[in-house]
Amino acid sequence: MFELQNVGYKQGGVDILKKVDWAIRGGEHWAVLGPNGSGKTTLLRVACGYQWPTSGRVLRGGAELTDLSELRRRMGWVGEELLSRVPREQTALQIAASGAIGQIGLRLIGQVDPTDEDYQRAEQLLVDSGCGGIVDSPFRVLSQGERQKVLVARARMTDPTLLVLDEPCAGMDPGTRERFLAWLQTQLTDKRSPSLLLVTHHVEEIMPGVERTLVMEAGRVAAAGPTAEVVTEGLLSRLYGVGVDQMVRSQGRMWPVWG
Numbered sequence: 001m002f003e004l005q006n007v008g009y010k011q012g013g014v015d016i017l018k019k020v021d022w023a024i025r026g027g028e029h030w031a032v033l034g035p036n037g038s039g040k041t042t043l044l045r046v047a048c049g050y051q052w053p054t055s056g057r058v059l060r061g062g063a064e065l066t067d068l069s070e071l072r073r074r075m076g077w078v079g080e081e082l083l084s085r086v087p088r089e090q091t092a093l094q095i096a097a098s099g100a101i102g103q104i105g106l107r108l109i110g111q112v113d114p115t116d117e118d119y120q121r122a123e124q125l126l127v128d129s130g131c132g133g134i135v136d137s138p139f140r141v142l143s144q145g146e147r148q149k150v151l152v153a154r155a156r157m158t159d160p161t162l163l164v165l166d167e168p169c170a171g172m173d174p175g176t177r178e179r180f181l182a183w184l185q186t187q188l189t190d191k192r193s194p195s196l197l198l199v200t201h202h203v204e205e206i207m208p209g210v211e212r213t214l215v216m217e218a219g220r221v222a223a224a225g226p227t228a229e230v231v232t233e234g235l236l237s238r239l240y241g242v243g244v245d246q247m248v249r250s251q252g253r254m255w256p257v258w259g
């Protein structure tokens with residue numbers, strides 16, 4: 001689907017990304033792990049076409065990209081920055097439908113409104129994600145889990161081939177998080193879903209459907225491949241500077257017991 005070859009990103013004389021090679025094929029779901037400041041967000045911004053690398057190549061479908069907006073159109077992004085820009089008084093349906101016109105919520109004047117078909121599609125996406133009961137609720141009253149689902153529905157309005165979820169469980173209580181992750185697992189196994197990139201600091205959030213993991217360390221790819229092979233006690237201890245006493249494996253998930 002897309003490929004980064006020998007990608008570097010330098011800002012203010014600092015190498016933020018160094019010699020990154022990464023290829024994502026259609027239908028693959030990836031987790032992206034790495035300590036704070038290791039370059040995850042920068043990598044995804046390059047991968048999704050929000051910024052050019054300062055060296056290396058970005059390919060899509062085997063051909064080198066010359067137009068980043070082409071890449072951006074095929075990517076959906078759900079993260080903290082987006083969450084903070086949502087107009088809180090607008091309804092779940094309005095927020096979801098605004099994805100069809102490339103906006104975060106609707107402006108009251110001077111814009112092209114979503115069509116009736118867009119609203120129907122947005123409602124269907126919300127219903128399919130178990131949010132049928134909150135379509136007319138203002139965003140401000142929604143739970144953290146519902147907010148994430150509304151933003152996923154918004155991102156899916158343009159049929160992205162790849163969807164980035166940047167720390168979607170941040171701030172969720174354990175019950176909300178587990179219900180959200182159970183829902184995410186159903187999305188991962190649904191053939192209609194786009195490929196997913198899940199950025200997280202918590203290994204246990206890597207659901208069984210996320211079969212591959214890329215690990216960033218100081219701007220480089222420290223490891224990439226099948227999650228079960230890549231995510232080991234030794235790697236986690238080195239990455240985070242805290243020992244892992246044991247890794248509990250249960251129902252396809254891994255729970256590190258930090259020492």
Ligand SMILES: Nc1ncnc2c1ncn2[C@@H]1O[C@H](COP(=O)(O)OP(=O)(O)OP(=O)(O)O)[C@@H](O)[C@H]1O
Nearest residue numbers: 011012014016034035036037038039040041042043
């Ligand atoms: N525009 C910028 N100018 C200078 N330095 C930057 C810029 N953007 C990011 N950095 C630096 O690059 C490094 C990687 O940042 P990035 O946000 O990609 O890391 P991250 O792995 O996503 O971190 P976190 O887990 O904390 O979100 C950090 O040291 C950050 O301070």
